[in-house]
Amino acid sequence: MTLNSIARRALPWLVPVLILIAWESAARTGGLSSRVLPEPLAVVKAAWSLIESGDLWANVKVSAGRALAGFAMGGGIGFVLGLATGLFKPAEVALDSTVQMIRNIPALAMIPLLILWFGIGEEAKLVLVALGVFFPVYVNTYHGIRSVDRDLIEMAKSYGLSGFALYRHVILPGALPSILVGVRFAFGLMWVMLIVAETISAQSGIGYMTMNAREFLQTDIVVVGILLYALLGKVADMAARAIERATLRWHPAYQTKAQS
Amino acid sequence: MNLIDIDTLAPAFRRVDTQTPHARAPFAGRDLAVSLRGVEKRFGERRVLDQLDFSIERGSFVSIVGRSGCGKSTLLRLVAGLDRATAGVVQRHAPAAARELQVRIMFQDARLLPWKSVLDNVMIGLPRSKRDDARATLAEVGLVEREKDWPSRLSGGQRQRVALARALVHRPDLLLLDEPLGALDALTRIEMQGLIERLWREHKFTALLVTHDVQEAVSLGDRIVLIDAGRITLDTAVSLQRPRTRTAPGFAELEEQVLSRVLQRS
Numbered sequence: 126m127t128l129n130s131i132a133r134r135a136l137p138w139l140v141p142v143l144i145l146i147a148w149e150s151a152a153r154t155g156g157l158s159s160r161v162l163p164e165p166l167a168v169v170k171a172a173w174s175l176i177e178s179g180d181l182w183a184n185v186k187v188s189a190g191r192a193l194a195g196f197a198m199g200g201g202i203g204f205v206l207g208l209a210t211g212l213f214k215p216a217e218v219a220l221d222s223t224v225q226m227i228r229n230i231p232a233l234a235m236i237p238l239l240i241l242w243f244g245i246g247e248e249a250k251l252v253l254v255a256l257g258v259f260f261p262v263y264v265n266t267y268h269g270i271r272s273v274d275r276d277l278i279e280m281a282k283s284y285g286l287s288g289f290a291l292y293r294h295v296i297l298p299g300a301l302p303s304i305l306v307g308v309r310f311a312f313g314l315m316w317v318m319l320i321v322a323e324t325i326s327a328q329s330g331i332g333y334m335t336m337n338a339r340e341f342l343q344t345d346i347v348v349v350g351i352l353l354y355a356l357l358g359k360v361a362d363m364a365a366r367a368i369e370r371a372t373l374r375w376h377p378a379y380q381t382k383a384q385s
Numbered sequence: 386m387n388l389i390d391i392d393t394l395a396p397a398f399r400r401v402d403t404q405t406p407h408a409r410a411p412f413a414g415r416d417l418a419v420s421l422r423g424v425e426k427r428f429g430e431r432r433v434l435d436q437l438d439f440s441i442e443r444g445s446f447v448s449i450v451g452r453s454g455c456g457k458s459t460l461l462r463l464v465a466g467l468d469r470a471t472a473g474v475v476q477r478h479a480p481a482a483a484r485e486l487q488v489r490i491m492f493q494d495a496r497l498l499p500w501k502s503v504l505d506n507v508m509i510g511l512p513r514s515k516r517d518d519a520r521a522t523l524a525e526v527g528l529v530e531r532e533k534d535w536p537s538r539l540s541g542g543q544r545q546r547v548a549l550a551r552a553l554v555h556r557p558d559l560l561l562l563d564e565p566l567g568a569l570d571a572l573t574r575i576e577m578q579g580l581i582e583r584l585w586r587e588h589k590f591t592a593l594l595v596t597h598d599v600q601e602a603v604s605l606g607d608r609i610v611l612i613d614a615g616r617i618t619l620d621t622a623v624s625l626q627r628p629r630t631r632t633a634p635g636f637a638e639l640e641e642q643v644l645s646r647v648l649q650r651s
Contacts, residue, residue, distance in 0.1 A: 276492070276494065276496050277496055277498060279467065280490075280492065280496040281498075281509065281510075283465065283466075283467065283488075283489070283490055284489070284509050284510035284551070284555075285510040286509065286510055294498065294501070294509065295498065298498070298500040298501075299500075301500075374535075375499050375500040375501070375535045375536075375537070376499070376500075376537075377499075377537045
């Protein structure tokens, strides 16, 4: 590796490192109150003690469980409904305009109603996540099925494919790139919805941990919670990309990436 | 055309009128694969085909030429059963009474499924047990070593060769070719013409080629049919020996003769 290429790799890290140094020195000189932002080392220490006590893992497990359960619920319903409206004209006529109408309501605006319906327990959190995840999966499934190349469908029919075989070999693979775009959006929204839900009320989870720390002015733990959300969001995004790479190997966009 | 309607997912071919014994009578004495009588096709107000009578003898190679928009592709789609005639009868005659006429189409674009390997594209509509058949057919078009590749890795000519293998592996009685070489460069086109002719002679299917390239029509067809404004304006047999070369005596004359008729406005 030449000096040049090392420099090129290091360059993107330069600004974050400078920010960290500035942050640390500002905290040490007393210019930055620890009530506003703790010094980076304190954050690391807080994270370490949370890991040691096992609180961190327990809370991450609870939050991730909620996120995935909500995703499975909302994404599953969105996928099935998107299939129905994409494939069957009567379902489209009956459902699509209604769904598109509800889509215009921001999911977060539903919070007061959700609290009235489900209280502040687990159900409300799951429903909020499911609600946020539903629309991107639904819209992209529907759109993906509609945009499958008509010529390919005509060809497949003329080769005797129909019903489920046509769906499995032609329609679903053709719609998959679009469906996966929806899944990626949904993964992002999943965390947003969960953060909001856990911030409003929770007895466990990352949101509970940070809100609890806020009560006691433990800014270091608050920052740990924020960083955890960022990390989990990144993990979800990487998972979505991995799924795309595995299932879209045929796609020219993924082949050129694999080669270069 | 923006809906995948489950009602129409059934194979398109079933919609073609089934033959009845007496309907065959007008063409008695000739072994026909396809016959059309009084066929008319309209799209809204526009009449694309007008009172068309046309038939294809079994085992022959018929070339249809015409300007773009003359209705030649519409005629092919009617024969394929992809569209239905507005009026008239389209009949397909199976070689044996017990089964339907097996028809396969090669489109202008290869229409390979990009998410399936070359071999799996050839296998479409076939049970898994036919894998060796598919491989053998790929070998016939010279692409067996590319069987695991994605279609996006192939050149235009190679894609059309896969499409040809995909059609032939079904052992069709009738192969419909809808300007399959239109998008290829001149050299690849000549190569593909040779391949199609060779496979036609080996497999002995009936072939219907739609093209705007008169030279291609002359080099492949037993018969050249010219369509202009929805009507057949020329129907001539080609008696040149096969395999044909452009320099063979009579080739250029026939090409010139057909071309001048194509260019003539009726």
